[in-house]
Amino acid sequence: MTSQQSAAPATTAPATPASAGQAARPGPQPIISDQRGVASQIAVYAFSAIPLLAVALAVPFAWGWGLGWTGLVIAAAFYVVSGLGITVGFHRYFTHGSFKANRPLKISLAAAARWRCKAR
Numbered sequence: 001m002t003s004q005q006s007a008a009p010a011t012t013a014p015a016t017p018a019s020a021g022q023a024a025r026p027g028p029q030p031i032i033s034d035q036r037g038v039a040s041q042i043a044v045y046a047f048s049a050i051p052l053l054a055v056a057l058a059v060p061f062a063w064g065w066g067l068g069w070t071g072l073v074i075a076a077a078f079y080v081v082s083g084l085g086i087t088v089g090f091h092r093y094f095t096h097g098s099f100k101a102n103r104p105l106k107i108s109l110a111a112a113a114r115w116r117c118k119a120r
Contacts, residue, residue, distance in 0.1 A: 081115070089109030
């Protein structure tokens, strides 16, 4: 025998269907499959894009009637600070405990994250 030949006969395992692989997986099964319909995908894109487009189209109409550079700067600052409160505060610190923080920083992160969660 040569070095490339093996003593045991080469056998391949039969291919299993995809559903058999899912049935063998331990634990709870997903409620829905990972396949989404076209209507569902269109709805997700519409519900994501339409509000953003509405805000973008409203800015030129509201400019000068209560909306100016000061309002845009304040809105951008609150967006960034509250976003950091969510990502750094709620997620990295309060959920995972990724770093040590003193009491004033804990309070600031919680307050900044709460601004984002405020629904009214």
